[in-house]
Amino acid sequence: MNTQAPVLQLKDIRKNFDAVVAIENFSLDIYPGEIVALVGDNGAGKSTLIKIVSGVYGPSSGTITIEGETVAMSSATMARSHGIEVVYQDLALADQQAVYMNMFLGRELTNGIGLLDRKTMISETEKLVKELDVRIPSAHATIRDLSGGQRQGVAIARATRWAKKLILLDEPTAALGVAETAKVEEIVQSLKSRNIGVLIISHSLDQVFKLSDRICVLRRGKQIGIRKTSETNKNEIVSMITGVN
Amino acid sequence: MSSATSNAANPAMSMISRINIQQYVVYVGFLAIFLFFAIVLKDSGFLTVRNLSNIVLQTAPITIMAIGMVFVLSAGEIDLSIGSTVAVAALSAAVTMNAYGMIAGIAAGIGAGVAIGLVNGLLVAYVRLPSFLVTLATLGLFAGVARSLTNLRSIPVTDSMFTGFFGSGSLLGIPSLIWWTVIAIVAGHLIFRETRFGAHVLATGDNARAASVSGIPVPRIRLAVLVISGALAGLAGLLYAGRLQAAKYTLGETDLMTVIAAVIVGGTLLNGGKGSIIGALVGSLMMGMLNNGLILMGLSVSDQMIVRGLIILAAVAVSLREKLR
Ligand SMILES: Nc1ncnc2c1ncn2[C@@H]1O[C@H](COP(=O)(O)OP(=O)(O)OP(=O)(O)O)[C@@H](O)[C@H]1O
Numbered sequence: 001m002n003t004q005a006p007v008l009q010l011k012d013i014r015k016n017f018d019a020v021v022a023i024e025n026f027s028l029d030i031y032p033g034e035i036v037a038l039v040g041d042n043g044a045g046k047s048t049l050i051k052i053v054s055g056v057y058g059p060s061s062g063t064i065t066i067e068g069e070t071v072a073m074s075s076a077t078m079a080r081s082h083g084i085e086v087v088y089q090d091l092a093l094a095d096q097q098a099v100y101m102n103m104f105l106g107r108e109l110t111n112g113i114g115l116l117d118r119k120t121m122i123s124e125t126e127k128l129v130k131e132l133d134v135r136i137p138s139a140h141a142t143i144r145d146l147s148g149g150q151r152q153g154v155a156i157a158r159a160t161r162w163a164k165k166l167i168l169l170d171e172p173t174a175a176l177g178v179a180e181t182a183k184v185e186e187i188v189q190s191l192k193s194r195n196i197g198v199l200i201i202s203h204s205l206d207q208v209f210k211l212s213d214r215i216c217v218l219r220r221g222k223q224i225g226i227r228k229t230s231e232t233n234k235n236e237i238v239s240m241i242t243g244v245n
Numbered sequence: 246m247s248s249a250t251s252n253a254a255n256p257a258m259s260m261i262s263r264i265n266i267q268q269y270v271v272y273v274g275f276l277a278i279f280l281f282f283a284i285v286l287k288d289s290g291f292l293t294v295r296n297l298s299n300i301v302l303q304t305a306p307i308t309i310m311a312i313g314m315v316f317v318l319s320a321g322e323i324d325l326s327i328g329s330t331v332a333v334a335a336l337s338a339a340v341t342m343n344a345y346g347m348i349a350g351i352a353a354g355i356g357a358g359v360a361i362g363l364v365n366g367l368l369v370a371y372v373r374l375p376s377f378l379v380t381l382a383t384l385g386l387f388a389g390v391a392r393s394l395t396n397l398r399s400i401p402v403t404d405s406m407f408t409g410f411f412g413s414g415s416l417l418g419i420p421s422l423i424w425w426t427v428i429a430i431v432a433g434h435l436i437f438r439e440t441r442f443g444a445h446v447l448a449t450g451d452n453a454r455a456a457s458v459s460g461i462p463v464p465r466i467r468l469a470v471l472v473i474s475g476a477l478a479g480l481a482g483l484l485y486a487g488r489l490q491a492a493k494y495t496l497g498e499t500d501l502m503t504v505i506a507a508v509i510v511g512g513t514l515l516n517g518g519k520g521s522i523i524g525a526l527v528g529s530l531m532m533g534m535l536n537n538g539l540i541l542m543g544l545s546v547s548d549q550m551i552v553r554g555l556i557i558l559a560a561v562a563v564s565l566r567e568k569l570r
């Protein structure tokens with residue numbers, strides 16, 4: 001499976017916020033169609049790492065390589081132009097806009113004379129939420145009127161709509177019920193067949209073991225290790241997360 | 246079974262959430278005030294064609310500025326400086342026109358508005374100062390500039406082509422001020438509702454972070470809305486100069502509150518993410534009608550101010566209630 005070149009290579013990534021070192025010495029390769037789980041306690045630096053990959057923060061040092069090309073990602077636009085989509089922990093949705101406008105946020109479709117093509121955006125949105133079984137009242141619904149799970153569904157649907165190479169998911173099921181969680185897990189697994197790489201952050205080890213091919217552990221900004229999911233167990237991962245054995 | 250029920254309920258639910266009462270407040274309010282004056286003032290000439298068309302003509306500059314304010318508020322910013330931009334633009338236009346002719350005068354007026362908008366916009370978008378403070382400061386600053394520009398003197402505007410074009414003239418039997426209003430409303434509505442730029446303005450005001458990670462150039466949007474507002478305030482200055490055939494530092498001085506009130510009553514949220522150009526037009530006409538009616542009723546200037554203040558208070562209350570819903 002790993003005969004292909006990695007979609008994403010991170011090398012010696014370091015990020016500090018003034019005196020706080022959020023991430024250091026972080027290296028990881030993600031291959032097409034592979035699901036890598038990123039685990040660690042609160043404040044370990046997981047979200048920071050995702051934001052570095054997505055271009056929200058520039059790394060203080062280290063290199064990011066996408067499909068063999070070293071990129072200097074200084075903006076989220078750049079990440080997206082490389083086919084990378086993110087579902088942020090603090091959802092990046094515009095609350096007072098309709099679902100379909102959020103689905104196309106920053107990438108609105110226009111017709112021949114430059115006016116918004118609402119019709120196509122709405123029908124594409126309806127098709128997509130149906131495919132992914134995201135239960136929202138309609139594509140016209142305002143985000144503010146949706147439940148937490150429905151919002152999460154919209155954010156994930158948006159990411160899968162646009163991702164070409166890699167999806168970064170920051171605790172995608174933290175706010176979800178049992179059925180919705182299963183649904184999201186199903187969607188994540190379906191990305192494999194589209195050969196899209198996935199980096200998923202989760203505090204649920206059950207979920208991590210169910211979904212991932214490899215597990216990467218962070219503790220206080222340090223990369224403790226990477227394990228093949230098939231060659232490790234929960235006890236080992238827990239002791240890596242906590243530093244206690 | 247349960248999914249069938251929810252399917253039936255959902256379209257109805259979404260209909261209800263789309264018909265939002267607040268959107269209609271302005272129309273209901275407009276009608277109520279209109280009917281009130283029509284009845285109370287039926288012997289004072291309120292309902293005459295002359296009076297009603299006067300209301301529309303007089304509100305033209307307010308409507309034009311309100312369009313700019315919809316963009317600014319929707320983007321999550323505010324522009325208080327329009328209150329003095331009007332006078333600076335009108336005076337610049339008048340002085341330039343008297344020396345170099347009409348075209349130069351128009352360019353100077355709009356240019357002054359754009360320049361003030363640029364100053365505001367650059368400070369807000371790139372220095373990241375809050376627009377409330379920046380435009381409060383430039384409001385004062387340019388009020389001073391307007392006063393010193395001509396030493397408090399009023400400058401006559403005699404170019405008849407200009408006064409026709411921006412003031413008393415008409416085309417196809419329709420007064421030029423109405424043309425300006427219609428053109429600005431149609432263009433403003435199209436840009437606001439039907440273009441990507443409009444969508445980006447709303448997204449920026451709604452959730453700047455989300456907009457930014459979605460690739461929307463948030464600083465450029467903030468700059469753009471303030472420049473638009475400045476340019477439209479400049480145009481409002483030209484309309485005043487054209488109609489009054491003179492420019493003075495007092496022009497537009499009391500318009501700021503009226504503009505904000507018109508826009509808020511019209512369903513635009515103070516904290517961004519939602520706005521309506523058509524609502525602003527109706528809000529603006531409502532404010533004009535209110536002014537006109539209160540004068541015809543013989544209220545003193547101070548009483549007029551109190552009544553208008555109360556209406557604005559009510560409008561803001563409705564606006565915030567919607568936001569917290
Ligand atoms: N913008 C920022 N400025 C300063 N410090 C930050 C910033 N963002 C994160 N940090 C710090 O970096 C560290 C890592 O934070 P991060 O959000 O990456 O943790 P996390 O692993 O995602 O935790 P959680 O599981 O709670 O989401 C924390 O100590 C946090 O306080």
Ligand SMILES: [Mg+2]
Nearest residue numbers: 046047048089
């Ligand atoms: Mg986090």
